[in-house]
Amino acid sequence: MTASGKIELMSPAGDFTSLQAALDNGADSVYFGVEQLNMRARASMNFTIDDLPEIARRCSEKGVRSYLTLNTIIYDHDLSLIKTLLDKAKAADLTAVIAMDQAVISYARQIGLEVHISTQINITNIETVKFYALFADTMVMSRELSITQIKKICDQIDKDEVKGPSGKLVEIEIFGHGALCMAVSGKCYLSLHSANSSANRGACKQNCRKKYTVIDQETGFEIELENEYMMSPKDLCTISFLDQIVEAGVKVLKIEGRGRAPEYVATVTKCYREAIDAVAKGTFSPEKVEQWMKQLETVYNRGFWDGYYLGQELGEWSDTSGSSATQKKVYIGKGRHFYPKSDVAEFLIEAYDIAVGDRILIQGPTTGSQEMVLEAMQVDQKPHAEKASKSDIITFKTDFRMRPSDKLYKIVENN
Numbered sequence: 001m002t003a004s005g006k007i008e009l010m011s012p013a014g015d016f017t018s019l020q021a022a023l024d025n026g027a028d029s030v031y032f033g034v035e036q037l038n039m040r041a042r043a044s045m046n047f048t049i050d051d052l053p054e055i056a057r058r059c060s061e062k063g064v065r066s067y068l069t070l071n072t073i074i075y076d077h078d079l080s081l082i083k084t085l086l087d088k089a090k091a092a093d094l095t096a097v098i099a100m101d102q103a104v105i106s107y108a109r110q111i112g113l114e115v116h117i118s119t120q121i122n123i124t125n126i127e128t129v130k131f132y133a134l135f136a137d138t139m140v141m142s143r144e145l146s147i148t149q150i151k152k153i154c155d156q157i158d159k160d161e162v163k164g165p166s167g168k169l170v171e172i173e174i175f176g177h178g179a180l181c182m183a184v185s186g187k188c189y190l191s192l193h194s195a196n197s198s199a200n201r202g203a204c205k206q207n208c209r210k211k212y213t214v215i216d217q218e219t220g221f222e223i224e225l226e227n228e229y230m231m232s233p234k235d236l237c238t239i240s241f242l243d244q245i246v247e248a249g250v251k252v253l254k255i256e257g258r259g260r261a262p263e264y265v266a267t268v269t270k271c272y273r274e275a276i277d278a279v280a281k282g283t284f285s286p287e288k289v290e291q292w293m294k295q296l297e298t299v300y301n302r303g304f305w306d307g308y309y310l311g312q313e314l315g316e317w318s319d320t321s322g323s324s325a326t327q328k329k330v331y332i333g334k335g336r337h338f339y340p341k342s343d344v345a346e347f348l349i350e351a352y353d354i355a356v357g358d359r360i361l362i363q364g365p366t367t368g369s370q371e372m373v374l375e376a377m378q379v380d381q382k383p384h385a386e387k388a389s390k391s392d393i394i395t396f397k398t399d400f401r402m403r404p405s406d407k408l409y410k411i412v413e414n415n
Helices: 016-024 049-062 076-091 102-110 126-132 147-160 190-195 239-248 262-281 286-296
Strands: 008-012 029-032 065-070 096-099 114-117 138-140 171-178 235-237 252-255 327-339 344-349 359-364 368-373 377-379 382-385 393-397 407-413
Touching (some): 008 171, 016 029, 016 049, 016 368, 049 076, 065 076, 076 102, 096 102, 102 114, 147 171, 171 239, 171 262, 239 262, 239 286, 252 262, 262 359, 262 368, 327 359, 327 393
Parallel strands (some): 008 252, 029 065, 096 114, 138 171, 171 252
Antiparallel strands (some): 327 407, 344 393, 377 382
16 A cells, blocks of 8 residues: 555566656556566566666655565575575665565565565465465455455454554555456466476466367367357456455555556556546546546557456456557657757657657657657758658657657557
8 A cells, every 4th residue: 555545556567668657657566577487487578687776776766666576486496596586686675575485485584575475376365364464564366356355355454453574454466457367366287288388487378368179089079169269368457446446455456567568558557547546536437437448448458357356257258369459559760869958859760651640659768658749840850841751860849858779659540
């Protein structure tokens, strides 16, 4: 729970661009993995140990909590690396580690690093909460619980005064938005069995996102499937009943997506920030939900459903292998220079055309993910230009500092 008393909004960070996008759009906390031993170890976007001080610095400047995910299955040969990672996290003054293995939990406690229990533990009742309260201040509930079940656990924590090592009441965290796995709280073995690549070591091969044909081996009869992607759940979205989540006593709402693009992090964080603030102000409404949903649909998603929070017994399945986003970004060019006295950014066009009136996206490790409408530009120093093409050099004003390492994209409708 934040100092303001609002539910804490936790956003994902797969790289520095996404991290900055989360910080710029209202996250109260961010979570991230470092190289191996996190549930997105196979993702192309992961920080290194040497990045921890910079992550901590950026978060500290914004008053944002920083969480290192170290929540995979751990083997004996991992123990030395675990201690190195946790020592570095402690030295960098990160806020906490998200863990599921007792080796990680035990060593983190030994060095005085706050522990959060991962959803991989599959906590579904108050007695399990009480047990892990010996080690942790925050616990992520099983993804299969309903709001009614979560509320009962939250009420019991208050009633029994269940406190963590910090001496404060244990805080309950749930997933609020993003990809869901067909397995119980993400503990899947399909990838391990089919490709010797364990999802529980952060190396999921995404078997469930593929199209399959089911055939009876005895008769050769092909079973007709209403949905060909019968193991690929739609993405979770709770923004329409966020008020019920807050009322249930949940203290932390987690956005999934360390493997997704910076614009996803920016848009989803911004929408949920506005929704949380609206609940706190008493201005949360169906009309606002409708607008937030339209924004959420613009970035990567497999379609949306409520998860099991409202008591649904069966999942809702995606009808496509990829994204159902209504928009996409198209690479236009790279940054060249920024003129701070006039707040003018300069880019080299390397790909597609760009024109006045286009919605553009500028992304970079320090800039984050900044969206704007191109209202005017110069092309090769010629003012009042309407269009630019490949090899042109363009300049235009921004209300943020652009860097030469930044990339320029155009946002287009995804037909």
